[in-house]
Amino acid sequence: MKGEKPLYKSSRFERQLPLIGSEGQKKLENSTVLIAGAGGLGSPAATYLALAGVGEIIIVDDDNIQESNLNRQFLHSAASVGRRKAYSAESTLHELAPDASIIAHPIRIDRTSARQLVRDADIVIDALDNYETRFILHDSAWAVGIPYIHGAIEGFSGQLTSIIPGKSPCLSCLIPGTPPGGKIPVIGATAGVIGSMQAMEVIKFLTGTGTMITGRLLIWDGLSGRSEYLKIGRRKNCHFCSDHGE
């Protein structure tokens, strides 16, 4: 940044400005990110995006904080057990990044709310914990043409892909079926890895840097230290793609 007049009064972003430039920083500042879920994935994703200088974060979660959340959901403290996750996340993010606008919605994501939520966003982070809601939110994001950064975790493993309408396969192409559910064990650090990577995808998209993880699914295993990329193409007879003229 030699010779460039600093745009920012504080030195808050001086360690990242050499990477994304003041133009990139401005793009982050002018962006709105919708984060669906203020849990294990939402905690690192929202934190790193707020700290990076994203101007507006909409965080949605209709759950209350339980003690069993605290091994991974660091947006919430022990003193916040019983409180709405969305409001607790809002307070924590305000403290970390006072200049960011944080909008908390303690509501359930259904077809109606999803349509309204995506309308105001430039990009969506899927930090949800079930596929039923994921498909609802994905379909709404696809309809308005905004990227959907999918992440999911279990135990020591996680997966991630960035779905860009018109450019990549949809979530239905990727996930034709889901294994039986139940209470899923998880190590907090697994959520930390995948949630942080979701934040990275958003930063790359908003600043126009790097290469998105698109058309491929990252499969990450913390226990063995292995990761794979599964190439994903459009699935023959995908009901969603064929209904949307893809």
Added chain:
Amino acid sequence: MKVTIRCYARFRDAFGEEQEIDLPPGSTVRDAVITLAKTGPDAELLVDDAQNIRSYVMIMYHDERISPIDAGLITLADGDLIILFPPVSGG
């Protein structure tokens, strides 16, 4: 011939991280998955009662994704690697 199957997430918990299995020549990806399923108590995680691979099983072979429906059409060679992954859902 010998084929290696590498498993992720709950498939790893049920069948181990990596298993080398012996198969007769001409075996398919489907045969390999069925053989692996028989090595653990949780066979139903991978295959149904009719020995069809469950629709959610993600199969990677030669860097390509194979649909469970097409797994019976792909003939394996000695030394091949198959990767199995269940979509995870937690957040």
